[in-house]
Amino acid sequence: MKPFKVAVLGCGTVGGGVARIMLERKEALALSAGRPVELAALVDLFPVRSAARHGLPIGLFGGESDLSGAQAAARTDAILADPEIDLVVETMGGTSDYVRGVCERVLAAGKHLATANKALLAERGDELFAAADKAGKALGFEAAVCGAIPVIRVVKEGFAGDEVLSISGIMNGTSNYILSKMTAEGIGFDEALKLAQEKGYAEADPTLDVGGGDAGHKLSILVRLAFGLAGANRTLAVSGVSDVTKADLRVAAEMDCAIKLICHAQRSGDIVYASVGPMMVKRSNFLSRIDGATNAVRAMNRYSGEHILVGKGAGSLETGSAIVADIVSIARYGERIVNPAARPGPQLRNMDELPFPYTVLFDTADVPGITGLVTTAIGDQGINIDTVGHNMHSGEAAVFAVETMPCTRSSILKAIAVIRAHRADIFRAEPKIFPVLY
Amino acid sequence: MKPFKVAVLGCGTVGGGVARIMLERKEALALSAGRPVELAALVDLFPVRSAARHGLPIGLFGGESDLSGAQAAARTDAILADPEIDLVVETMGGTSDYVRGVCERVLAAGKHLATANKALLAERGDELFAAADKAGKALGFEAAVCGAIPVIRVVKEGFAGDEVLSISGIMNGTSNYILSKMTAEGIGFDEALKLAQEKGYAEADPTLDVGGGDAGHKLSILVRLAFGLAGANRTLAVSGVSDVTKADLRVAAEMDCAIKLICHAQRSGDIVYASVGPMMVKRSNFLSRIDGATNAVRAMNRYSGEHILVGKGAGSLETGSAIVADIVSIARYGERIVNPAARPGPQLRNMDELPFPYTVLFDTADVPGITGLVTTAIGDQGINIDTVGHNMHSGEAAVFAVETMPCTRSSILKAIAVIRAHRADIFRAEPKIFPVLY
Known part of the structure; x- marks a missing residue:
């Protein structure tokens, strides 16, 4: 049977890994695919450096010289025009018009596309999946999520x-590494982030990871697949881990929880409730033990x-x-592969609107009567209390947590407003609210 | 597009579940399959009872009367002869010549086959996959493992x-339920088995589950898929959980382990080492926490x-x-689905031949000098000791465990023989040997 020919655009961490596996596992891939699978071409700005880094033959790059952007684009154009190429792997990354344009042109040229570009799929998935459907080609995106x-x-x-x-x-290894280190070593966020950067788990600009954006991209892709929900990335509520403190983690442990950056989505009829943010995960839930x-x-x-x-979320x-x-x-x-369809019907809503158990952390003045004031105000909102945590008195401060039965976040905010109206003076910090995942 | 028509043979626990899901999810299945998927016929000896049990329309059974074996066989023959039927689900179970013959005739009739019959695939997989390849049809067996x-x-x-x-x-929920109950409640095997039977997790004759045979069937199927190894079922070393005692579980806890019935296979070059049996699983390994x-x-x-x-291993x-x-x-x-090929080359060997860490439980007379005698004899076989567990003295008995660095089981048996040659009188019971899974 005719070999299935593959070109890889971008030979960085992921593209280099793809090329190396394709060369090392050539025979096994042919057996699984039922036909030979051939790595036909690589495009990279720095052929010599990339070939050395991943142990690849320089010949695949089409030349030894470093390429300008224009030269790389010309080589890419030649690949897109080559009728022999069956599938293009896009591992350039980023959401530039150029990258998006290349992906659309791959499909328009009648080639299959495979990509790990979660940002592009989250932001431009509707157009890309539509382009794949129009071309009758497959869009592979296994590597884009986890x-x-x-x-x-x-x-x-x-x-x-x-x-x-x-x-x-x-779904974000950097954030989980940071939270795990903070928990295990009793260090703060900044110190744990520095460790993550030293270990290569966090980039110099960690915003996309620790801010929850990267996890949000993955959840956007997953809710399309699982619930047929298009364009989730535009409205998905996302928060990250940079505000999680050592004190939060101590309270979490006391409540038999670990704090994790959780992507969560659940459907109720035509509504999909979804968000990304730190949650208190009960120790009985497996996710609490993923470090x-x-x-x-x-x-x-x-x-x-x-x-x-469970598995590795990143790496070449x-x-x-x-x-x-x-x-x-x-x-x-x-072309028998069916791309995930966006379906009419499902609407995205913020998790806040779904009744959910919450743990509220109070950091107040250490004076008598506060537990009664707080729990009364919560009860007055019609919220049942599950547990009042141990009150850590320091003489100056009293830190304690209240875990509620399922309620909306807005009802908790109302209770806090009532407490504030009575005794604004007792708050040493704004109460923190974490959803609790069982 | 023409509907894809399915017949289900045997409407017991699994077949009934298949039928119910196909009816309830008709529209979603069509969307995923890219064509309508239709449940066209069911065969069961007791139509009225099965229809009521699974909430299915009686019409699918072709009549309301209970069928004799001959009548059911005739109805099956008619389905096999019906060119409209694209796929047959075999959920009769068992490895009788009749069931095997039906499966082969399904494929020979140019229909796809799907089955949960792990015993049949383990014992007759070679013939069945060959028949599927010859017919150019797919053999679906996702439900046969876990x-x-x-x-x-x-x-x-x-x-x-x-x-x-x-x-x-x-891979055997019954055994894991029993071990979990024994661990959590400090009860013995017989009592835990009785609980499992009451809960419906164990059958009246639990031999296949607690003896390791069922797990062995699953591992045989998996090593074919993962390593291309055919006919593993014929030589796979299998033991079960019925000899695990409360004392073993206490020692395991002391060694930071849980005892689990583990299916294990690993490849080294062209050798696949595999076995099914109770292992001490370190608490750091996820499998130890699966209860x-x-x-x-x-x-x-x-x-x-x-x-x-991780997921549910059984259920309708x-x-x-x-x-x-x-x-x-x-x-x-x-027909684009490629059935798993048996490859020439790989040979199955017993895990015992592979150097592996072991924990050996000694139950001896409570007299001085035994730890020295035992550890010296182990060391004399060239086995490094990792840990000597706490020695539980009762005055009458001393129970303790030794965890070795990787070694073969035969070298441990030699050490035990040496100890016995010196002091046969000290053993209160035969030492028990558990592989340790990190």
Whole structure:
């Protein structure tokens, strides 16, 4: 059978991993795909450096000289015009018009596309999936969500006989590494971030990771797949981990929880409630025990109940292996692959609107009567209290937490406003509100 | 597009679940499959009872009367002869010549086959996969290993860009329920088995579950898929949980382990070392924390490292959902699905031949000098000792454990023989040997 020819655009961390696996596993890939799978061309601005870094033959780059942007674009154009190329891997990254344009041109040229570009899929997924459907080509994106974890395949095909009710996950390794270090070593956010940067888990500008944006991109892609919800990225409520303190983690431990940056989405009829933010995860939930840069996803399904997937969320060969799996599937199934459809109907709402258990952390003056004042105000809003945590008195301050039964965040804010109206003087800090994930 | 028509043979626990999901999710299945998917016929000996149990229309059974075996066989023959039927679900179970013959005739009739019959696939997989290849049809078997966990799809397609180095798993929910109950409640095997039977987790004759046979069937299927190893079921070393005692569990806890019935296979070159049996699983390994009737699989891959999958291993709708996922994939990809090939080369060996860490439990007379005698004899075999556990003296007995660095089981047996040659009188019971899984 005719070989299935692949070109890789961008030979950085992920693209280099894809190329290396394709060369090392050539025979096994042919066996799985039912036909030879050939790495035909690489495009990178720095061929010599990239070839050395990933142990690749320089010949695949089409020359040894460093390329200007214009030269790389010309080589890319030649690949797009080459009818022999069946599939293009986009691992340039970023959401520039150029990258988006290349992806659309790949599909318009009648080639399949595989990408790990979660930002592009989250922001431009509607256009890209429409372009793939129009061209009758497959858009592989396993590597865009949780790196090596085959979560896209599992939700799309493994759960095809079921209905996803909710998905929760730890989808940003940097944030999870930072929270794990803060918890294990009793250090603050800044120190843990510095450690993450030293270990290579966080970039020099960590905003997208610690601010929740990266996790938000992944959740946007997943809710499209699981619930048919398009354009989630535009309205998804996202917060990150930079405001989590050592004190929060101490209280969490006391409440038998770990604080994790959680992507959560659950459907109720035509409404999908979703958000990304720090949650208190009960120790009985597997996600609480996922430490370090690992990723994990938990799905609750209508027929098959709870599923958990754990694996590496990033890395050259880890993420590369997910793209290679897409290449093999596309080589085998080709245009029979159905891209995930956005369906009319489902609406995205903020998790805040869904009754959910919350833990509220109070940091107040250490005077008598506060527990009564706080719990009365919460009860007056019709909120049942599950647990009042141990009150850590220091003489100066009293830090304690209240875990509620399911209620809306707005009802908690109302209770806090009532307390403030009575005794604004007792608050040493604004109470912090964490959803509780069981 | 022409509907994809499915017949289900056997409407018991799993077949009934398949039928119910197909009816309830008709529209969603059509969307995923890219064509209508229709439940066309059911065969069962007791139509009225089965229809009532699973809430199914009696019309699908072709009549309301109970059927004799001959009548059911005639109805099955008619389905096999019906050119409109695209796929047959075999959920009769068992490994009788009749069931095997039906499966082969389904394929020979040019229809796809989906089954949850792990015993049949383990014992007759070679013939069945060959028959599927010859017919150019797909053999779906997602439901045969770990129920709802999409482990077949993940290993076959999700790991297509990688190479599996080892697979370990908790694949028998009954055994895991029993061990979990014994651990949590301090009860013995017999009492825990009785509880499992009351809860419906164990059958009246629990041999296949607690003896390790069921787990062995699943591991046989997985090593074919992951390593291309055919006929593993014939030589796989299998032991079960019925000899695990309360004392073993106490020692395990002391060694920071849980005892689990573990299916384990790992490849080294062309040798696949595999076995099923109770292991001491370190608390740092996720599998140690899987309690109750849940199943879990851990794979270590060459490129993407560690993967963990957790989910329900049994149940009507749980296992049914896995078969329906197969139906959807086959409706979409049809004969493009590549059945797992047995490859020449790999040889199966017993795990005992692979150097592995072991914990040896000694139950001896409570006299001085025994720790020295035991540890010296172990050291004399060239085995390094990792840990000597706390010695639980009772005055009459001394129970203690020694954890070794990786060594073969035979070298441990030699050390025990040496101790026995010196002081046969000190043993109150035969030392027990558990592999240790990190």
